[in-house]
Amino acid sequence: MAAGAGPERWLFWHRRDLRLADNLGLAAAAAATPAVTGVFVLDPGILEAPDLAPARLWFLAESLRELAESWRGAGSRLLVLRGDPVVLLPRLAAALQAPVLAWNRDVEPYGRERDRRVAAALQASGRRVLVDWDQLLIPPEALRTGQGDPYRVYGPFWRNWRGQVAAKAGLGSAMAGGLEPVAAPSGLRDLGEQALEALERSGAGPLPLVQPDPATGLHLPHDFSGTDLCPCRPGEAAALEQLQSFCDGGPLLAYEPGRNLPGEAGTSGLSAALKFGTLSPRQAWAAAQQARALVRSTEAEQSITVWEQELAWREFYQQALFHFPELAEGPYRPQWKRFPWENDEGHFAAWREGLTGVPIVDAAMRQLNASGWMHNRCRMIVASFLVKDLICDWRWGERAFMARLVDGDLAANNGGWQWSASSGMDPKPLRIFNPATQAAKFDPEAIYIRTWLPELRHVSSADLISGAIAPLERRGYPEQIVEHKLQQARFKALYAALPR
Incomplete structure (x- = not known):
């Protein structure tokens, strides 16, 4: 079909929604015309950022390869371009005589300015442009306190959010304002030769x-070698399979306390899928509700509620970044701008490479370095250790x-670090984790520690948890670079001296 002939050709711009099913912007475009072409832009502003993880490049390339196949299966195609979307997208629309470009909104400062x-x-x-929310169950503009302000505390946010989710759930299909996922479009019309x-x-x-090769995908150079170790699997099909395994009699029903045990497979592994949008939050919510309808124990019901709360935490951090974009640059609490960080580069390097001499901290950092992912309980442990023990910014x-991180997301990562640092939106201003206490509670048999510190597998669980490992048993493993009790006292003194 020639450009300009037949029905109007619309373009749909993929960003954080690398799927066809339950993609609200795409569904709206396909409802308007069967002549829809997908677009993804390899933006140097993102791909050349110094903190772009190799694991995310791997996940992106593989997900785009599958997405291109899905577009072909739906009857159309995905165009992948490399360059500045502000320049390329108007050129593409003009070349194809497309009157409309549709996309789903973003919360990040860079993305919002780019979209503008x-x-x-x-x-x-x-x-014309057609934009709406897709990556959140409740749009950030819809969540306000009684005084009309954005939420700064999770508890009241959760109660309002949960009430609005319940109200939306009764509206049916997501295309009608509800939460029921919509099907992937089919019977689309492809570009013609002209x-x-x-x-x-x-x-x-x-x-x-830059078209993805059906066999090898996109050639996005990276040195990520942890594909077999990473629990997050790229692509829409893998995300749905993981969701089903998690919810259908799987870890969801024992999510509380399983989510806190890093030595067990108690989490969903869907964090990267939600970050890249190979899975929608509505699909995740619907699967949880289907599981809830079948459970018969209060323990299982409570586990499902806890997972719903985790979905709400994700949205809390997203709406916080939307309303307070300055969070991306520094602390929410102003006194933390004056904190006298010690920032010992040697200590930081030891932390980053998993060589602090604190087994639970080092195991977590080595999991991150090898697999591109870290268990959430361990993210809190290592963050507290860096800030409160090593006194690093x-x-x-x-x-x-x-x-x-394969699931590195600005809102979630920033929110988690500010929570651990006590600089963010948290009614409890000072929280310090004792790594030995955390290991004893959540890895009592040192299963997780032994997995990621194989040189210490011969050491007793008690010594692995406490970190009090005899010199002859270390076999090259370093001694602890700091003593927790002393550093805890030092940090508290520095905090107490901050001007209020």
């Missing part, structure tokens, strides 16, 4: 297309996590 500029460029050429030729003779020269840890 893309919309302005398109509208300047007489084209339209493809138009891409080659675009006004400023051929558009920089939490932003060092935030950047280190983003440089290695």
Whole structure:
């Protein structure tokens, strides 16, 4: 079909929604016209960032390869371009004579400014944009306190959020404002030969297309070697399979306390799927509700509620970043801007490489370095250790996590680090984790520690938990670089001296 012939051709711009099923922006475009073409832009502003993790490049490339196959199966195609979306998307729309570009909204400061500029460029050429929320169950504008302010505390946010979720659930399909996932579009109409030729003779020269190879995917260079160790699996099909395994008689029903035990497979492994949008939050919510309808024990019901609360935490951090974009640059609590961090680079390097001499901390950091992922309980332990024991600026840890995490998400990562550092939106201003106490409670048999510190597998569980390992048993493993009790007292004194 030639450009301009037949039904109007719309474009759908993928970003954090690398799937066809339950994609609200795509569903709206497909409802308007069967002539829809998908677009993804390899944006140098993101792909050349210094904290872009190799694991995320792997996850992105594999997910895009599958997404391209899904578009072909639906009857159309995914166009992948490399360059500045502010420049390329108006050029693409002009080349294909597309009157509308649709996408789903983002909460991050960079993405919001980029989207504003893309919309302005398109509208300047007489084209329209179609945007709405997809990555959240409840839009951030809809969540306000009784005084009309954004929420700063999770507890009241959860109660309002949960009430609005219950109200939306009664509305049926997500396309009608409810929460029931919508099906993937099918029977779409592809570009014709003349339209493809138009891409080659675009006004400023051929558009920089980078098409995924069906067998090898996109060639995004990275040195990530932990694909077999990473619990997060790329692509829409894998995300749905993991969701089903988690919810259908799986770890969901024992999520509390299983989510806190890093030595067990008690979590969903879906954090990267939700970050990249190979899974929608509505699909996650619907699966949890289906599981709830079948359970017969209060323990299982409570476990499902706890997982729902984790989904709400994700949205709490997303709406916080939306309303307070300055969180991306520094602490929420102003006194923390004056904290006298010691920032010992040797200590930080030991922490980053898993060589602090504290087994639970080192096991967690080595899991991150090898697999691109870390158990959430351990994220809290190592964050507290970096900030409260090593007295390093939490932003060092935030950047280190983003440089290695497969599920690295600005809102969630920033929110978690500010929670651990006591600099964020938290009614409890000072929280310090004792790593030995945490290990004793959540890894009592040292299963997790032995998994990631194989050189210490011969050491007793009690010594692995306490870190009091005899010199002859260390076999090259370092001694503890700091003593927790002394550092805890030092940190508290520094905190107490902060001007209020």
